[in-house]
Amino acid sequence: MPPADQSAPAKRRGRRPAGQDTRTALLEAARSVFAESGYEGATVRVIATRAGVDAAMVNHWFGGKDGLFAQAVLQVPFDPKDIVAALLDGDVDDLGERIVRTFLTNWDGAGRDVFVAVVRSVAGHEEAMKLLKDVLVRHIFSGLTSAVSANDPKFRASLCATQVVGMGMVRYLIKLEPFASADIDTITAAVAPTLQRYLTGDIS
Secondary structure (H helix, E strand, O other), rough: OOOOOOOOOOOOOOOOOOOOOHHHHEEEEEEHHHHHHHHOOOOHHHHHHHOOOOOHHHHEEEOHHHHHHHHOOOOOOHHHHHHHHHHHHOOHHHHHHHHHHHHHHHHHHHOOHHHHHHHHHOOOHHHHHHHHHHHHHHHHHHHHHHOOOOOOHHHHHHHHHHHHHHHHHHHHHHHOOHHHHOOOOHHHHHHHHHHHHOOOOOOO
16 A cells, blocks of 8 residues: 655644634624524524634634624624714715615625524513614614704604614514515615604604
8 A cells, every 4th residue: 555645734624713714703603693592592602613613712702792792793893983974974864864775785785684683682681682772772873863953862863773673673573575575775765754754853
């Protein structure tokens, strides 16, 4: 029998090395697991196993389950101030339209798992609910209404949140047709005027 070729490199087996690809793999796995199980049911071990990495990598990259949830599902860290600035960059009268398009484009592009994971997680876990309210209501919508509304910015922010979250629930969780499969232009034309009234119109 001829001797084995010692020059051929051995194939790598086992877990993925701790690099940027590990972080990406964890984010993708976390979105799926949180969507399936919610925050409480998802474990670091299950997420790491699906990503093909060691569970210690969750702490290494995200500081724990909360940090992974925030980045994978709520899509933090983005600086909420940057989001507010981007949405405010344009005619105030078109702000409602920009908000609807931004949320639908991001959620549709994420395979819809992101919103489902958010809803299932916040329904059963106080920390997940706190993260959602902190990002969506306090930082994003309160930032918008404070900039464009003359009165009741906090109430207006909560109204905007109900519209956007409700839109996501009907489209991605309940999947109520024909809203669930409608194109973004159709939904924007229907929803944006209501959101615009919450932002700058008469709500008394």
